Amino acid sequence: MSAAKRKNGDFLLAVEGLTVSFDGFKAVDDLSFYLDPQEIRVIIGPNGAGKTTVLDLICGKTKATSGSIKFAGKELTKLKEHQIVHAGVGRKFQTPSVFEDLTVFENLEVSYPQGHSVMGALAFKRDLAVVEEVEAVAKKIFLDDLLDQPAALLSHGQKQWLEIGMLLIQKPELIMLDEPVAGMSVAERQKTAELLKMITKDHTVLVIEHDMQFVGDIADRVTVMHQGKVLSEGSIEHVKADPKVIEVYLGH
Amino acid sequence: MKQSPILKWFVSREGLYYLALALLLVVILPVALDSFRLNMVGKYLTYAFVAIGLVMCWGKAGILSLGQGVFFGLGGYCMAMYLKLEASTPEATSIQSTPGIPDFMDWNQITALPWFWEPFNSFAFTLLAVIGVPVLLAFIIGFAMFTRRVGGVYFAIITQAIAAILTILIIGQQGFTGGINGITDLRTLMGWEIRTDEAKNALYFVTVAMLFVCLFTARLIQQRKLGRILVAMNAQENRVRFSGYDVAAFKIFVFCLAAAFAGIGGALFTLSVGFMSPSFIGIVASIEMVIFCALGGRLSILGAVYGALLVNAAKSGFSESFPELWPFAMGALFIGVVLAFPNGLAGLYQTYVMPLEDRLFKRKKAEATPAVAPVAGKPNAEKAKDYDPMIDHYSPEKS
Numbered sequence: 307m308s309a310a311k312r313k314n315g316d317f318l319l320a321v322e323g324l325t326v327s328f329d330g331f332k333a334v335d336d337l338s339f340y341l342d343p344q345e346i347r348v349i350i351g352p353n354g355a356g357k358t359t360v361l362d363l364i365c366g367k368t369k370a371t372s373g374s375i376k377f378a379g380k381e382l383t384k385l386k387e388h389q390i391v392h393a394g395v396g397r398k399f400q401t402p403s404v405f406e407d408l409t410v411f412e413n414l415e416v417s418y419p420q421g422h423s424v425m426g427a428l429a430f431k432r433d434l435a436v437v438e439e440v441e442a443v444a445k446k447i448f449l450d451d452l453l454d455q456p457a458a459l460l461s462h463g464q465k466q467w468l469e470i471g472m473l474l475i476q477k478p479e480l481i482m483l484d485e486p487v488a489g490m491s492v493a494e495r496q497k498t499a500e501l502l503k504m505i506t507k508d509h510t511v512l513v514i515e516h517d518m519q520f521v522g523d524i525a526d527r528v529t530v531m532h533q534g535k536v537l538s539e540g541s542i543e544h545v546k547a548d549p550k551v552i553e554v555y556l557g558h
Numbered sequence: 559m560k561q562s563p564i565l566k567w568f569v570s571r572e573g574l575y576y577l578a579l580a581l582l583l584v585v586i587l588p589v590a591l592d593s594f595r596l597n598m599v600g601k602y603l604t605y606a607f608v609a610i611g612l613v614m615c616w617g618k619a620g621i622l623s624l625g626q627g628v629f630f631g632l633g634g635y636c637m638a639m640y641l642k643l644e645a646s647t648p649e650a651t652s653i654q655s656t657p658g659i660p661d662f663m664d665w666n667q668i669t670a671l672p673w674f675w676e677p678f679n680s681f682a683f684t685l686l687a688v689i690g691v692p693v694l695l696a697f698i699i700g701f702a703m704f705t706r707r708v709g710g711v712y713f714a715i716i717t718q719a720i721a722a723i724l725t726i727l728i729i730g731q732q733g734f735t736g737g738i739n740g741i742t743d744l745r746t747l748m749g750w751e752i753r754t755d756e757a758k759n760a761l762y763f764v765t766v767a768m769l770f771v772c773l774f775t776a777r778l779i780q781q782r783k784l785g786r787i788l789v790a791m792n793a794q795e796n797r798v799r800f801s802g803y804d805v806a807a808f809k810i811f812v813f814c815l816a817a818a819f820a821g822i823g824g825a826l827f828t829l830s831v832g833f834m835s836p837s838f839i840g841i842v843a844s845i846e847m848v849i850f851c852a853l854g855g856r857l858s859i860l861g862a863v864y865g866a867l868l869v870n871a872a873k874s875g876f877s878e879s880f881p882e883l884w885p886f887a888m889g890a891l892f893i894g895v896v897l898a899f900p901n902g903l904a905g906l907y908q909t910y911v912m913p914l915e916d917r918l919f920k921r922k923k924a925e926a927t928p929a930v931a932p933v934a935g936k937p938n939a940e941k942a943k944d945y946d947p948m949i950d951h952y953s954p955e956k957s
Contacts, residue, residue, distance in 0.1 A: 365800060391802035403797040405790040412786050417801045424811045427784035427803075472801065 317376075318343045318510050319364070319480060324373035326363060333359045335534035336373070341480070346511045348521045350545075351531035352555050357514045358400065360531070361482050364512075365397040366390045378479065388422070396478035400485050400514075402465035406458035410449050410468060413457050414440045417472040439475060446504065447471035448497060463494035470501065481505065482512045487520055499523055518546075518556075530555060571915070575860055576773070583766045593755040600762035600830045602870035603769055605630075607823025609851040609862035610769075610776050611816030616848070617856030618785065619812045620792030621709070625717030626820050626847045628724050629692035631839025633821030635728075635735075636691055638834035639675060640684035641744035641752075642736075661743070666733030675734075681748060688825040689818050696817030700810035707806075709795075718841055725840040740835025744828070753832060765826045769863065772819050776859045779815070788812055849888065852895050855904025864903055 319341040326334045334356045341347055349357045362368040364375055366387040375382040380393050405413050418439065421430030444450040447467040452460065457468060466486060473481050486502065487495045495517075502524055505511060515521050521528060521542060528545045530538040532555070538548040545551050567573045587599055608626050616622045648657040654664040659671050677683045699720065703713055728735045736742070744752065751757055779785045791798045791805055799805050828834045837843065846869075854865020869891070876884045899906050 367796070367800075386804070387799045388802050388804045391800060397800050399796070399800075403794045405786075405794055405797065407789050407793060408786055416783065416786055416790055416798075419802065421783055422802050423804075424784065424807050427787055427808075428779065428782050430783040432783075469797075472797075476802065 316343075317341060318345075318378060319512075320374075320376040321360075321364070322374050322376075324360070324363060324370055324375065326359060326368060326371045332534050334363065337531075337534065337536060339529055339536060339539065341510055341512065343479075343510055344506075344508075346506045346513070346524055346526045347529060348513045348515055348525040348527075349529050349531055350515065350518075350521060350555065351537070354533075355531040356534040357531055358484055359534075361397060361484055361512070361514065364390075364482065365395055391476065391478070392422070394477075394479040395482065396473035396476050396480070397482045398466075398469050398473055398484060398486065400488065402462065402469050404457045404460075404465050404468045404472070406456065408457060409453065410444065410455055410457055410460070411440055411453040413468055414443055414471055414475050417475045419476050443471045443475045446474065447501065463490045463498075466490065466494075467498070467501065470505070474505065478509065480510045480512065484514045485516065486513065487515065487517060495520065571919070576770075579860060579863065580770070583769075584763070588759070588762070593758060596762050597758040597830060598874060599867070599871075600758070600765045601827060602867050603762075603765050603863075604823040604827035604830060605847060605850055605870060606769060606863040606866035607772055607826070608816075608820045608847045609854060609866045610772050610859050611819035612848060612851035613856055613859050613862045614776055614779065614788070614819075615812050615816035616851065617858075618780070618792065619788040619809065621809060621813060622711075622714045622848070623717040623813070623816065623844075624714045624841070624848060625719075625721040625844050626816065627839040627841075627844035628717070628721050629696060629817040629820035630824035630827070630843075630847070631724065631728075631834070631836070632692045632695065633688045633824030634828040634834040634838065635741065635824075636678070636684055636687040636821075637825035637828040638741040638744060639678040640681060641747060641828065642741050643671075643675065643679055644747070645743060645745045660736070660741070662736045662739070662741075663733055668733045672734055689821050692817040692821035692824075693814045696814045697810060700813040701806075704806040704809040704813075709809075718844065721839065721841050721844045725836045728836045728839075736835075738836060740833055740837075742833040742835075744832050747829065752829060758830070761826070761829050765830065768822055768826065772822065773859055773863070776815075776819075780859075784808075784811075846888070849892050849895075851902075853891060853902050855902030855907075857901060858904030861902055861904025861907070868903075 317340040321340070322338045324334055324337045325332060337356075337360065339347075349360065351357055359368060363370050364377075364382060366382065366385060366389075370383050373383070377390075377393060377395060382390050382393065382395070385393065405416065408416065415432065415436060418436055420436075421427045441450060441453070444453055447470055449460075449464060449468060449471065452464070457465065460468060466489075470483070470486065483502075487498050490498060499520060502511070502513075506524065513524070525542055527540060528542050529536055530545050530548070530551050532550075537554065538545045538551050540548075546556065568577060583599075583603070588596055591599065608630050611629075612623070612626060642660045646658060646660045651657045651659070651661060651664070654661065656664055656669045659668065660675075663671075678687070699717070703709075703716065708716070729738045731737070746752060752761065779788075787798060787803060787808055791803075791808060795805055798808075824834075824839075827838065850866040850869050851862050852865070853869055854863065855861030869888075872887070872891075873884060876887055895902060901908070
């Protein structure tokens, strides 16, 4: 379902009353927030605020104790992980998780949205459309010269890009990124910002990030989390000026 | 001149490895060995089926099963039941109190053929069951375990427990299964004497043919996207899951595949040895099967075949001269493989022999084809083949 088919003003993602408790500890506590189509939302907050858990809940890695996650009209809390992916949600993990034994090409090919069943994967043919799509995405993520390289030989930053590329090739409507520039060199950060800006042109993006400079560069809106709840939400200027945010996160 | 792709494959390096194995099994061994020894090789080869399955399941997909003997045994028992029924004609068993049923049933005061033995009067059903029964059990185990995300060492322990359970069950239900002695005294297959030298030679070649069928099936899967997902799943299960794949379904598939191969091996084992007993399917036997695979190289299906051949040949050789020392040699072998060369013989071959081949091959190539300028703008049909899947690839620095 494309964004255009939905009525204007409908949310792409609506998280309401989301709660998850691990042995009584509420990592996410009655959390609600809404994403518009094409929006770039950044979640910030101190360590342990529950940011990564929110992404885990949306992509199905963790099951919610209560609350609802509606994505494009579908209730995600009842779906399995791969069904959530098919619904159009892509998720990048904090540490690069690419397939080290496979080449860059194969990494991207595995993520190509076709042949996802066992028999489909057996019948899957590497046709021209696949090759061209892989090459196009590889160009976007600066790896078009390294298609034949095993992913194990890539640098940390290149692995992060490759994983982003693996999301792009799935053509999800919503892309979730967990600290995409952590551990990157300055040059790599700049290239990543460039890449994200390009991605955000035609995707809705939910990012967790600590680098405030980077957040200011890309965010439409920022949600600040603290102890599993929303502490503040709004434009970057708004949250930067919020005394509560300064108190618990940004510091005086 | 245009070469056909099949011909091209046969002169490729990988094709030559397969040719070498075929040459060894079809020409060299039959010429060099007498009928008795050749039958032994045939027996060893039936274990290679299990080892190929383990390469797919354990080496590629990372699912260690310590219970492959179960599936080997089920395949073997299915075949043995058919052969036993054929050997138990009323005429041949006329001295029994109930003629027409297998002798061990008669000894255990069973007076009618149990219902689950009935279908094994049909050879077609038996052939189906040789694959179907192991696959069905693998599916049930796989479904129960993998959809609950049971994996790693827990899964290995459970498969080992199942091997123990099946052995105990077979030994305990002597009247239905032949107990600890197994199902013995098998004579004919559809009227054909299986204990003559000619029959044993013929069975050897059937085994070799089936082995290549399994090898090519495994190779096909490795080459398709399916194979790459199995490898990917091994290292980054979550990434596969969040790329939109139902990981449990792929694990169930590869576990069932390994069970199918093991079942075929088991059935051929029964034919080549002439009986089937619980000692071939228990915990020790199952672990030995893992050793065949580990020694040959758990990432290489061809390596697994050589592993099964070599370990079994060593076992026979050792057991003939120093029977009491074999378990120690086996243990030392396994420790050696794990510590010194985790990728087995295939890994050693790739590290030490392949570079030599490379040098030889390159020199030849340079002589044969004077430098050709790379053609810009290749035709699209060839473009799709540019990125070869890394079959049997592994990086030496990884253990």
